[in-house]
Amino acid sequence: MASNDPEMLVTWDDEYRFGLPEIDKQHEFLFGLMNRIWSAMNRQADQQEVLALVGELETYTVTHFSDEERYMRETHYPRFDDHKKAHDAFVVRLAKEKQAILGGHPLSDAMMTFLKDWLISHILVLDRDYAAHAGHHLPSTEVFAESFYIG
């Protein structure tokens, strides 16, 4: 969820766990990384530090998405193609933001809001849906997932 602590953008909560240890660990790491980027923005860190953090986010998400996509294939997740499109769109957006930073633009508040909202809604709705499909005793989010994919 979004954090009330101004030092943190998002707060990890156990409700985000699916019972998939590697995926859960990766999601928790992404929350931490998001907070490190937020902290760098707030103290107006230099471009090199912000770039390094955004680069770390880029690398980590590619690995995370790849792991998830392998899991979805293995479990024959029926909405795999749409989920992969959501991953791909995130990677493209992040690459554009990195280019903007390289061009001398600071990381924008709009981008941080996008990252926060994307991360939380993606994990709580779309990722949870593939975990539920694989039998992880989670409430199905199929109805929500369908509307997210359409949007």
Ligand code: FEO
């Ligand atoms: Fe955890 Fe689909 O990203």
